[in-house]
Amino acid sequence: MNAAQPMRVLVVEDEQKVANALREGLQGEQYTVVVERTGESAFFRINTEPFDLILLDLGLPGRDGLQILRAMREKGIRTPVLVLTARDTLEDRVVGLDSGADDYLVKPFAFAELLARARALVRRGRESEVPRLGIADLRMDLIARKVTRGAQPVELTVREFELLEFLLRHQGQVVSRETLARDVWKETARTTPLDNVIDVHIARLRRKVDHEQPTRLIHTVRGVGFMIREGEP
Numbered sequence: 668m669n670a671a672q673p674m675r676v677l678v679v680e681d682e683q684k685v686a687n688a689l690r691e692g693l694q695g696e697q698y699t700v701v702v703e704r705t706g707e708s709a710f711f712r713i714n715t716e717p718f719d720l721i722l723l724d725l726g727l728p729g730r731d732g733l734q735i736l737r738a739m740r741e742k743g744i745r746t747p748v749l750v751l752t753a754r755d756t757l758e759d760r761v762v763g764l765d766s767g768a769d770d771y772l773v774k775p776f777a778f779a780e781l782l783a784r785a786r787a788l789v790r791r792g793r794e795s796e797v798p799r800l801g802i803a804d805l806r807m808d809l810i811a812r813k814v815t816r817g818a819q820p821v822e823l824t825v826r827e828f829e830l831l832e833f834l835l836r837h838q839g840q841v842v843s844r845e846t847l848a849r850d851v852w853k854e855t856a857r858t859t860p861l862d863n864v865i866d867v868h869i870a871r872l873r874r875k876v877d878h879e880q881p882t883r884l885i886h887t888v889r890g891v892g893f894m895i896r897e898g899e900p
């Protein structure tokens with residue numbers, strides 16, 4: 668991750684007033700803020716987009732914060748989580764931390780306190796950041812340059828690896844052929860159209876990644892480009 672990029676924070680909070688206050692405060696500190704108000708929508712978001720930090724309210728409609736936390740940790744998502752809760756009992760704290768929270772803040776809290784904790788967590792998160800990308804059961808190790816789907820290794824050529832890495836870094840977003848030509852093939856002067864070359868590589872990559880898998884990850888968005896995500900776009 669590039670240090671110059673704005674930090675992305677997911678705020679999971681069903682109380683509109685609290686959510687708005689957090690959004691405004693964090694945006695004022697140059698964070699990029701996404702707000703989700705239910706457990707389901709938050710869990711979907713966590714699975715499809717990368718964040719530097721998650722502020723998680725425990726009392727949510729539907730799946731509560733602890734369920735979200737446990738589920739994301741079980742999936743191997745290591746994003747730092749700061750739990751926000753109205754409950755202030757030792758037992759709740761222990762359960763929260765046992766479920767994979769990194770820190771705990773009891774409402775009502777001072778915004779300055781929240782900012783201090785948030786900064787500390789993001790710093791720690793970046794220090795321990797593993798150069799790994801993934802989606803669903805697909806994992807890419809950027810150091811060992813190995814890819815696995817479930818327990819199976821996926822053998823890729825150098826170009827296929829770069830293509831998959833680019834898609835994973837933009838997961839959930841549609842990536843056009845123009846973008847791939849420029850950023851993966853480094854073709855700036857478009858003297859030779861690469862569309863066919865790109866399509867062939869995508870087809871090969873898809874065969875290797877999605878063949879005989881119950882969930883397809885690499886999708887074609889007709890007339891626009893390609894997208895990696897869990898489930899149909």
Ligand code: CA
Nearest residue numbers: 681724726727
């Ligand atoms: Ca709540």
